[in-house]
Amino acid sequence: MLFVLRLLFKAGLVFVAISLLWVGSYRFVPVPFTWTMAGDLLGGRSVTKDWMPLSEMDPDMARAAIAGEDARFCSHHGFDWQGIAHAAYSNAQGNRLRGGSTISQQTAKNVFLFQGGGYVRKAFEAYFTVLIETLWGKRRIMEVYLNVAETGIGTYGVNAGAMRYFHHDASHLTPTEAGRIAAVLPLPKKRAAIDPHGFVRRHGNALSRYVGVVRRSGLDSCLR
DSSP: OHHHHHHHHHHHHHHHHHHHHHHHHTTTSOOOOOHHHHHHHHTTOOOEEOOOOGGGSOHHHHHHHHHHHOTTTTTSSSOOHHHHHHHHHHHHTTOSOOOOOOHHHHHHHHHHSOSOOHHHHHHHHHHHHHHHHHHTOHHHHHHHHHHHSEEETTEESHHHHHHHHHSSOTTSOOHHHHHHHHHHTTSTTTOOSSSOOTHHHHHHHHHHHHHHHHHHHTTTGGGO
């Protein structure tokens, strides 16, 4: 029993060391590939991505993401406990299932883990969320998120999404374009930002209006 405990302790130390190096390296270099991208390739789909630094990206894109995915992004430390509580209450009432994941949590999952996996994956997601909040900071988290999040089937990052839907890069986006890309983020394999209809059109147009609210309210202050 003692031998097993020692072995587990050493394995834990190795995991922590590797994860620190892994997360630390992505603080400075673009994320080259993710497990989700690998899943697309294994499924016979191509992968399109085109990294763009946050400093070159239209700031309305980050504002639209904050409006649609994580209004308290700049004020929490990786976990929005209020949002999690609201989502849990809504789900318990039998309403449409809602998630309480922050942009930081989604980034940790997208970069270091795979989709699905239940509570085990969520535990690792929490661990990596703490690491990126500590080692990266908010600007880098948003930069990575906007470059690795799916914006369509086989399309990763808002720059590749802008090229796919609007035929220009993400350095200049109208609030409507930014809002419609943000509207795709929760279900990228089922939605499209070009010629949207139904929920995507309504939600995207709403997010485009909230872009100004985010700017005026300083909800993007950690990115300036």
